[in-house]
Amino acid sequence: MILPDQNCILVTGGAGFIGSAVIRHLIEKNVKKIVNVDALTYAGNLSTLSGQSQYDGYVFEQVNICDQDALRDVIKRHQPDAIMHLAAESHVDRSIDGPGLFIETNVKGTYNLLELVREESTSQKSGRRQIRFHHISTDEVYGSLGEQGLFVEDSPYQPNSPYSASKAASDHLVRAWGETFGVDIVVSNCSNNYGPYQYPEKLIPVVIHRALDEEPIPVYGKGDNVRDWLFVDDHARALVTVMQSGENGRTYNIGGDSERTNLEVVHGICNVLDQIRPREQGSYSSLIEFVTDRPGHDFRYAIDATRIKTELGWSAKETFESGLHETVSWYLNNQEWVVSVGGDGASSLRRGLGAG
Numbered sequence: 001m002i003l004p005d006q007n008c009i010l011v012t013g014g015a016g017f018i019g020s021a022v023i024r025h026l027i028e029k030n031v032k033k034i035v036n037v038d039a040l041t042y043a044g045n046l047s048t049l050s051g052q053s054q055y056d057g058y059v060f061e062q063v064n065i066c067d068q069d070a071l072r073d074v075i076k077r078h079q080p081d082a083i084m085h086l087a088a089e090s091h092v093d094r095s096i097d098g099p100g101l102f103i104e105t106n107v108k109g110t111y112n113l114l115e116l117v118r119e120e121s122t123s124q125k126s127g128r129r130q131i132r133f134h135h136i137s138t139d140e141v142y143g144s145l146g147e148q149g150l151f152v153e154d155s156p157y158q159p160n161s162p163y164s165a166s167k168a169a170s171d172h173l174v175r176a177w178g179e180t181f182g183v184d185i186v187v188s189n190c191s192n193n194y195g196p197y198q199y200p201e202k203l204i205p206v207v208i209h210r211a212l213d214e215e216p217i218p219v220y221g222k223g224d225n226v227r228d229w230l231f232v233d234d235h236a237r238a239l240v241t242v243m244q245s246g247e248n249g250r251t252y253n254i255g256g257d258s259e260r261t262n263l264e265v266v267h268g269i270c271n272v273l274d275q276i277r278p279r280e281q282g283s284y285s286s287l288i289e290f291v292t293d294r295p296g297h298d299f300r301y302a303i304d305a306t307r308i309k310t311e312l313g314w315s316a317k318e319t320f321e322s323g324l325h326e327t328v329s330w331y332l333n334n335q336e337w338v339v340s341v342g343g344d345g346a347s348s349l350r351r352g353l354g355a356g
């Protein structure tokens with residue numbers, strides 16, 4: 001067990017949606033030193049941590065994980081006890097438009113980190129514990145489910161998009177570095193996240209943005225694709241639990257037992273908006289329109305989170321309804337943030353909205 005008052009945790013991708021939630025949670029737990037390594041791509045914004053940047057033990061390093069020399073320098077200077085690796089290209093539509101960057105960042109970047117952890121661990125024969133490497137991944141590596149069934153940790157890998165294939169590749173590298181080189185690794189695969197500070201190109205923030213701007217809300221296909229939704233703070237808590245208490249070499253699935261079709265999610269957002277920001281023309285749902293589906297659109301993802309619940313004692317606190325209400329309210333109250341980070345899905349060549 002890593003004790004909060006004596007460790008240094010390095011978080012990659014800490015200026016992104018989930019990484020910033022993890023850093024907020026680590027600060028709540030009074031972790032002594034937190035190093036945020038982020039290249040600040042279009043998806044990374046330090047404003048996600050504006051309230052936390054004054055924390056004494058917080059350090060920001062603007063470094064690209066594809067730059068091994070710069071990464072080595074950061075690891076040598078800060079001597080982390082654990083690395084929580086979240087930095088990634090994460091948007092499925094962008095991976096269809098341009099897969100190369102996903103291979104660079106998600107595969108090569110993860111390889112760089114693993115090599116440095118191996119180097120650092122073998123160079124320290126003095127009895128100091130190894131650097132724990134926690135790889136944060138997605139349920140999309142398991143491919144698509146039919147109407148029934150749930151993903152378990154032993155489900156076969158069947159990624160269908162360049163994004164999920166790049167994450168699957170990185171999961172395999174992490175496992176191999178554990179098995180072959182004895183690196184202390186844990187992997188977690190999580191379902192779709194939602195909550196404050198999600199970059200406004202993903203389903204929930206884009207729907208809110210379009211609805212408030214009185215623009216059409218284009219839903220892929222019939223909107224019947226199913227995702228299992230988890231509030232981001234529940235994920236952040238799960239991640240810190242896995243990093244602290246997960247068994248070396250083990251994988252943990254994380255999910256919120258909240259399956260919803262995309263259309264249900266869009267209607268849910270419209271309902272919350274109808275309550276708290278009613279429009280004269282009637283429900284925001286009238287803005288919904290259906291557009292041609294994207295290629296390789298997985299039908300259903302759903303997680304069996306029994307292992308993390310029974311072995312590590314984690315469970316989600318937020319229901320989908322309460323979390324969605326909180327999320328919509330947050331976006332309404334933080335439109336300045338949305339405008340300051342830019343993006344409303346228009347950066348993608350694809351027109352529709354889907355999740356993950």
Ligand SMILES: NC(=O)c1ccc[n+]([C@@H]2O[C@H](COP(=O)([O-])OP(=O)(O)OC[C@H]3O[C@@H](n4cnc5c(N)ncnc54)[C@H](O)[C@@H]3O)[C@@H](O)[C@H]2O)c1
Binds near residue numbers: 017039085105
């Ligand atoms: N969002 C989800 O629903 C979800 C679900 C399961 C797993 N995940 C995984 O969680 C992680 C974080 O996802 P997110 O939604 O917060 O993503 P995000 O796109 O919001 O943030 C990614 C962060 O990584 C940084 N980054 C990207 N490329 C980098 C590079 N080469 N070097 C350094 N930093 C770089 C970005 O600047 C950004 O701050 C990803 O690994 C993703 O695969 C996400």
